[in-house]
Amino acid sequence: xxxxxxxxxxxxxxxxxxxxxxxxxxxxxxxxxxxxxxxxxxxxxxxxxxxxxxxxxxxxxxxxxxxxxxxxxxxxxxxxxxxxxxxxxxxxxxxxxxxxxxxxxxxxxxxxxxxxxxxxxxxxxxxxxxxxxxxxxxxxxxxxxxxxxxxxxxxxxxxxxxxxxxxxxxxxxxxxxxxxxxxxxxxxxxxxxxxxxxxxxxxxxxxxxxxxxxxxxxxxxxxxxxxxxxxxxxxxxxxxxxxxxxxxxxxxxxxxxxxxxxxxxxxxxxxxxxxxxxxxxxxxxxxxxxxxxxxxxxxxxxxxxxxxxxxxxxxxxxxxxxxxxxxxxxxxxxxxxxxxxxxxxxxxxxxxxxxxxxxxxxxxxxxxxxxxxxxxxxxxxxxxxxxxxxxxxxxxxxxxxxxxxxxxxxxxxxxxxxxxxxxxxxxxxxxxxxxxxxxxxxxxxxxxxxxxxxxxxxxxxxxxxxxxxxxxxxxxxxxxxxxxxxxxxxx
Amino acid sequence: xxxxxxxxxxxxxxxxxxxxxxxxxxxxxxxxxxxxxxxxxxxxxxxxxxxxxxxxxxxxxxxxxxxxxxxxxxxxxxxxxxxxxxxxxxxxxxxxxxxxxxxxxxxxxxxxxxxxxxxxxxxxxxxxxxxxxxxxxxxxxxxxxxxxxxxxxxxxxxxxxxxxxxxxxxxxxxxxxxxxxxxxxxxxxxxxxxxxxxxxxxxxxxxxxxxxxxxxxxxxxxxxxxxxxxxxxxxxxxxxxxxxxxxxxxxxxxxxxxxxxxxxxxxxxxxxxxxxxxxxxxxxxxxxxxxxxxxxxxxxxxxxxxxxxxxxxxxxxxxxxxxxxxxxxxxxxxxxxxxxxxxxxxxxxxxxxxxxxxxxxxxxxxxxxxxxxxxxxxxxxxxxxxxxxxxxxxxxxxxxxxxxxxxxxxxxxxxxxxxxxxxxxxxxxxxxxxxxxxxxxxxxxxxxxxxxxxxxxxxxxxxxxxxxxxxxxxxxxxxxxxxxxxxxxxx
Numbered sequence: 001x002x003x004x005x006x007x008x009x010x011x012x013x014x015x016x017x018x019x020x021x022x023x024x025x026x027x028x029x030x031x032x033x034x035x036x037x038x039x040x041x042x043x044x045x046x047x048x049x050x051x052x053x054x055x056x057x058x059x060x061x062x063x064x065x066x067x068x069x070x071x072x073x074x075x076x077x078x079x080x081x082x083x084x085x086x087x088x089x090x091x092x093x094x095x096x097x098x099x100x101x102x103x104x105x106x107x108x109x110x111x112x113x114x115x116x117x118x119x120x121x122x123x124x125x126x127x128x129x130x131x132x133x134x135x136x137x138x139x140x141x142x143x144x145x146x147x148x149x150x151x152x153x154x155x156x157x158x159x160x161x162x163x164x165x166x167x168x169x170x171x172x173x174x175x176x177x178x179x180x181x182x183x184x185x186x187x188x189x190x191x192x193x194x195x196x197x198x199x200x201x202x203x204x205x206x207x208x209x210x211x212x213x214x215x216x217x218x219x220x221x222x223x224x225x226x227x228x229x230x231x232x233x234x235x236x237x238x239x240x241x242x243x244x245x246x247x248x249x250x251x252x253x254x255x256x257x258x259x260x261x262x263x264x265x266x267x268x269x270x271x272x273x274x275x276x277x278x279x280x281x282x283x284x285x286x287x288x289x290x291x292x293x294x295x296x297x298x299x300x301x302x303x304x305x306x307x308x309x310x311x312x313x314x315x316x317x318x319x320x321x322x323x324x325x326x327x328x329x330x331x332x333x334x335x336x337x338x339x340x341x342x343x344x345x346x347x348x349x350x351x352x353x354x355x356x357x358x359x360x361x362x363x364x365x366x367x368x369x370x371x372x373x374x375x376x377x378x379x380x381x382x383x384x385x386x387x388x389x390x391x392x393x394x395x396x397x398x399x400x401x402x403x404x405x406x407x408x409x410x411x412x413x414x415x416x417x418x419x420x421x422x423x424x425x426x427x428x429x430x431x432x433x434x435x436x437x438x439x440x441x442x443x444x445x446x447x448x449x450x451x452x453x454x455x456x457x458x459x460x461x462x463x464x465x466x467x468x469x470x471x472x473x474x475x476x477x478x479x480x481x482x483x484x485x486x487x488x489x490x491x
Numbered sequence: 492x493x494x495x496x497x498x499x500x501x502x503x504x505x506x507x508x509x510x511x512x513x514x515x516x517x518x519x520x521x522x523x524x525x526x527x528x529x530x531x532x533x534x535x536x537x538x539x540x541x542x543x544x545x546x547x548x549x550x551x552x553x554x555x556x557x558x559x560x561x562x563x564x565x566x567x568x569x570x571x572x573x574x575x576x577x578x579x580x581x582x583x584x585x586x587x588x589x590x591x592x593x594x595x596x597x598x599x600x601x602x603x604x605x606x607x608x609x610x611x612x613x614x615x616x617x618x619x620x621x622x623x624x625x626x627x628x629x630x631x632x633x634x635x636x637x638x639x640x641x642x643x644x645x646x647x648x649x650x651x652x653x654x655x656x657x658x659x660x661x662x663x664x665x666x667x668x669x670x671x672x673x674x675x676x677x678x679x680x681x682x683x684x685x686x687x688x689x690x691x692x693x694x695x696x697x698x699x700x701x702x703x704x705x706x707x708x709x710x711x712x713x714x715x716x717x718x719x720x721x722x723x724x725x726x727x728x729x730x731x732x733x734x735x736x737x738x739x740x741x742x743x744x745x746x747x748x749x750x751x752x753x754x755x756x757x758x759x760x761x762x763x764x765x766x767x768x769x770x771x772x773x774x775x776x777x778x779x780x781x782x783x784x785x786x787x788x789x790x791x792x793x794x795x796x797x798x799x800x801x802x803x804x805x806x807x808x809x810x811x812x813x814x815x816x817x818x819x820x821x822x823x824x825x826x827x828x829x830x831x832x833x834x835x836x837x838x839x840x841x842x843x844x845x846x847x848x849x850x851x852x853x854x855x856x857x858x859x860x861x862x863x864x865x866x867x868x869x870x871x872x873x874x875x876x877x878x879x880x881x882x883x884x885x886x887x888x889x890x891x892x893x894x895x896x897x898x899x900x901x902x903x904x905x906x907x908x909x910x911x912x913x914x915x916x917x918x919x920x921x922x923x924x925x926x927x928x929x930x931x932x933x934x935x936x937x938x939x940x941x942x943x944x945x946x947x948x949x950x951x952x953x954x955x956x957x958x959x960x961x962x963x964x965x966x967x968x969x970x971x972x973x974x975x976x977x978x979x980x981x982x
Contacts, residue, residue: 010534013530013531013535014534014538016527017508017509017511017512017531017535018508020508020512021508021511024511024515028519028708028710030706030707030723030724030726031705032703032705032723032724033706033721033723033724035723036507036721036722036723036724037721037724039504040504040508040721043501043505044504044505044508047505212523214521214522215521215523216521217519217521229524230524230528230531231524231527232521232523232524232526233523233524233528235521
């Protein structure tokens with residue numbers, strides 16, 4: 001067991017270097033270095049991959065003698081990964097990698113010109129190869145299960161299909177209902193915001209929320225992200241938009257949620273497969289918990305508003321409740337990444353339904369733009385002006401990340417379910433938030449989730465936390481209660 | 492030959508990652524990550540080292556069929572490195588590494604407390620092990636040759652000993668002579684300088700001097716340095732001192748000189764042992780050329796002064812010549828890194844003489860502080876108040892870098908010799924500088940030096956450039972002429 005662990009820990013140090021190479025690429029790398037950087041990353045990744053699938057790993061694995069549940073989890077995770085790799089013929093793997101790279105380039109062009117036809121043949125190729133990969137890996141009931149398993153181990157397509165229709169109906173109806181409420185006034189948010197002030201305020205937020213800046217840092221990048229370079233080095237980035245203060249605030253809090261998870265993973269799990277989040281969905285639950293449940297609550301803004309006004313004095317005559325309502329406006333919008341808490345999951349359902357049908361040959365790539373627009377009309381009653389703000393808006397399909405989208409929705413659902421469980425242990429959470437006492441909340445999350453690393457599968461973890469399987473009703477109650485207040489609707 | 496090259500190119504990509512890990516450590520790494528970072532660097536360095544000394548390298552080397560002088564240089568450099576490694580017993584190598592690490596820690600403490608005794612036993616150990624290493628590697632006439640060879644391949648101790656006495660005498664006498672001249676008024680430099688303005692002015696300087704900011708960047712660090720992460724990614728750092736504008740200006744130009752060298756190394760040499768500077772001394776000649784010969788000249792300030800005044804308007808009533816004289820003041824000072832062009836080499840001679848005597852058992856570690864102070868008295872007529880500003884001031888001996896100090900002096904000597912050669916090809920260099928036309932100067936350096944990489948040894952290179960071996964007379968003439976003007980002395 002020690003041999004296996006040391007082998008994995010050694011390889012993880014090369015992964016640490018890869019993480020830094022990636023972080024640097026998105027933050028500080030000189031533009032001309034891009035081509036060379038890709039080659040460096042390629043060479044080191046190849047080495048790590050080859051060492052991982054080597055006979056050495058298999059030998060250590062066979063002779064490993066697990067003594068703890070952590071050891072067992074390590075063995076399970078390594079075996080699973082190795083089996084998956086072994087089932088895919090190297091030629092097919094390589095072909096898929098090349099197809100993904102070309103498809104991503106084509107997508108970029110297609111999006112710029114809003115021309116789906118540029119992207120279509122590439123996406124067809126990617127889908128075809130993805131299906132071949134799935135056939136090699138195998139599946140029980142639904143091809144899509146294999147894809148889901150990459151991001152949410154153990155979750156079945158069936159479960160999603162059971163949950164979605166009711167949830168979708170509620171959301172579609174609820175968006176309609178909000179139209180009878182009192183629309184927040186977003187005019188108060190208009191105007192310019194000094195970027196340096198935004199940066200300083202972001203740092204204030206991070207300190208408040210107990211993100212450890214001596215074991216991490218905040219930088220700017222085009223797309224905000226969190227990355228663990230190593231233990232004690234969990235970095236986040238945010239985005240500063242001169243005309244949209246919401247962007248930096250909620251990107252910062254969102255990434256802070258991811259980073260608090262990573263900073264809470266036990267040191268002894270680090271450099272091992274269990275030194276990671278339980279799944280993409282659970283990871284997203286942590287970012288959404290802090291971004292939405294805490295960060296978009298009235299209690300939070302009651303606490304943070306004086307500091308905010310110090311940085312942006314123009315708000316000194318704006319009531320905190322008006323500000324809170326403005327940052328929680330619900331809109332029938334086209335772009336997923338800009339969607340609010342209520343409509344967000346509708347964007348995800350649309351994508352899930354299309355990709356699941358695509359992988360199971362129920363629809364064709366050709367039909368995608370049309371079906372996308374039909375579903376947008378049905379769920380949100382709006383129609384994209386062109387494919388750039390429709391089917392071409394996300395990069396995920398372009399680089400072959402089918403099965404990823406549900407993680408975003410699961411994050412939202414888990415977060416509400418976690419909140420409900422937390423309320424049984426912590427009295428008056430709202431008051432704690434209102435007085436800036438976030439440490440008890442963080443300790444609870446550390447204890448129940450962060451400290452578990454990737455030892456448990458997400459379904460086991462959520463059951464351990466809440467006593468039940470994934471249940472979307474908590475999210476429904478949360479949305480109903482909060483947005484009735486935002487829109488001043490009385491039932 | 493191709494196999495050997497591909498092997499080396501592969502390894503160099505891991506070295507690129509190491510370079511980034513180092514750069515990040517000095518610039519943006521969160522403080523708590525230090526311990527983990529050392530382990531990551533250790534693991535990857537070990538891998539690169541083991542791959543380099545592997546049978547694979549030897550096989551490729553034996554069957555390699557060099558076709559060009561570049562190929563031959565590659566083989567020569569790899570062979571030399573391998574032989575050196577093979578002659579040192581692994582146990583001794585490891586022992587030295589540990590001793591160096593401990594010694595550096597002890598030095599830090601000793602310097603803080605100005606207590607040489609804390610450092611003494613560690614330095615004794617390091618010197619003892621260094622001598623053992625030299626005995627294993629072997630030498631012809633002088634143990635110190637082996638050390639010199641690490642930084643200045645081919646240079647002999649004999650050569651330095653021949654050059655130094657005359658040069659020293661000139662410098663000691665010249666410093667005396669300057670006391671009869673007109674001392675520059677440095678009061679005009681006193682006061683505070685906004686750090687952001689310093690950063691902006693540093694960037695202006697880099698652009699003027701043709702440093703390619705799309706293939707590099709400028710950051711701040713405690714000790715300024717230049718690092719090649721990869722081709723098209725040559726980064727520099729500088730230091731911003733709120734009360735000393737000279738610090739950032741000349742650190743920036745100095746590092747710019749190093750970086751222009753690195754940015755001028757041919758792409759096809761990159762990732763190979765020839766894709767580097769010819770030696771530490773030649774590298775230093777490039778930084779000193781730009782920092783001192785160009786950057787501290789009156790012509791340069793005639794050109795740059797209007798921009799400088801734009802950033803620091805307080806100088807609008809200061810004559811450029813007064814400013815130029817102030818930044819060129821010659822002082823009997825204690826700290827090498829703060830020394831001016833005239834006294835700098837005296838600091839180096841002192842160190843060279845002591846370390847050469849130490850390695851050849853002519854003096855003991857115990858005697859070092861006393862001998863240091865005696866030489867300071869003799870060369871500069873000043874005495875350190877304590878060992879922190881005396882024998883303990885530099886880190887070099889603490890981490891075992893014996894033989895490095897002469898590179899600094901060689902850089903100064905080479906730079907003047909290069910200037911003399913350049914003047915034969917470029918008419919009116921002073922006028923070019925005065926009008927900001929630095930491109931012709933850079934092209935000349937690119938053509939004569941940068942484009943050669945490490946194909947030639949430094950003595951071959953300087954002969955090719957100037958038609959003669961290292962000759963300190965060019966430096967003497969340069970110093971005499973310039974500082975007679977600064978101090979308004981007429982002969």
